Amino acid sequence: MHSASDPAVEPDAPITWDWILGQLTQELDDVVAEFLREFRATEPYPSDQVAQQDIVDTARQTFELLIRRLRGESDPPGAAGLIERLAARRAQQGVPLATFLRAVRIDFRVIWVHVQRIAGEQGSAVLARNVVHLLDTVEDYVDALREAYRAEEARLDRTLAAQRHRTILRLFSGEPLTGGETELLAGRLRMRADARYEVIAVTGEAIHAMIARYGKDPLVGSFESVSAIVLFREQTAPERWRREVSSAGAYVGDVDGLAAVPRAAEVALQIARHAPAGEPVLATEDEVWATVALQHLREVFPRHAREVPRSLAALPAHERARLIQAVRTYLRTGSIKATAERLFCHRNTVINRLRAFADATGYDPTVPLEAAWIVVALAPEPGTPNENMQTHNP
Incomplete structure (x- = not known):
């Protein structure tokens, strides 16, 4: 990824618009950071109306959407209704329409500065051919936001929902609440x-x-x-x-x-x-704590995170599945007898499988400290079935 001050790497082939946008995608963190600097220096939203993380997340999603549209690609997954939800949220937060749209138009300037640097002199003709396309894409986005904002504003004006929305926004603003303020918000809700x-x-x-x-x-x-x-x-x-x-x-x-x-x-x-x-x-927390712990464990103690799945990966698939099933059931129940009953096998079979797991991995599920490492190391990746073995990448 290039920083804002580094020259773009010259490609072997002639510079194209698609190549420029590909480089821009790689610099997305810098693009978002530049937007935030300019936004905060002009007319930032009041912190008690719009959380800073909301602004950061919205900026990233907006640039991802605009870059895809500039490349003629479909919108990113989960983007359905993004424009309507963003505009509605800003209306509910009480951000004036003019302030909102001025912030969005910063997108054009930030993208233009970055694509100019990426293209350099060699790509100036490519930029000249596509500047109108860039401007139209941003303006189409602004127009859609304006229309959605006005629709939401009208809806709020017709109902008493505005007060309720603003009450909830105050609750979630991150600002401390006194006992009296909490009582006031509760009353409004x-x-x-x-x-x-x-x-x-x-x-x-x-x-x-x-x-x-x-x-x-x-x-x-x-x-x-x-x-x-x-x-x-x-x-x-x-x-x-x-x-x-x-x-x-x-x-x-x-x-x-x-x-x-x-x-x-x-x-x-x-x-x-x-x-x-x-x-x-x-x-609930019970289902995900091990997965969350694994994400952190990979960073601070990577050896423990990779040794168990790496050792198990060397076993035949059928044997690996039987050992993991026995260990997971035992770690849930804490009982050899209960594990045997759930797996419909003899208690000696359970003991043998636990011992085989310890021999294969070096981690004994009957030792509490080692069992904790096993629970985390075998945790599923986010968004995967809970019972499947995950062969985590070292």
């Missing part, structure tokens, strides 16, 4: 400040279904980001909402008070990002 809450988070295509089901429910609060939606309500029974919702995503229950909901939402979003694939059920 018609909720209790000291109640116990439950929170769910979904991403991707499931967002539309959640909005359709709960968007107008007065007992449910919702907070939408670029690629996820968080819903919260007062909890009336343990994990009740989890049982009601048939969707991939995340669930956090027993949240102590309205003021604790934003932190629970952060946890729910982490769970959703690491949730296993498979049945449409909301995941």
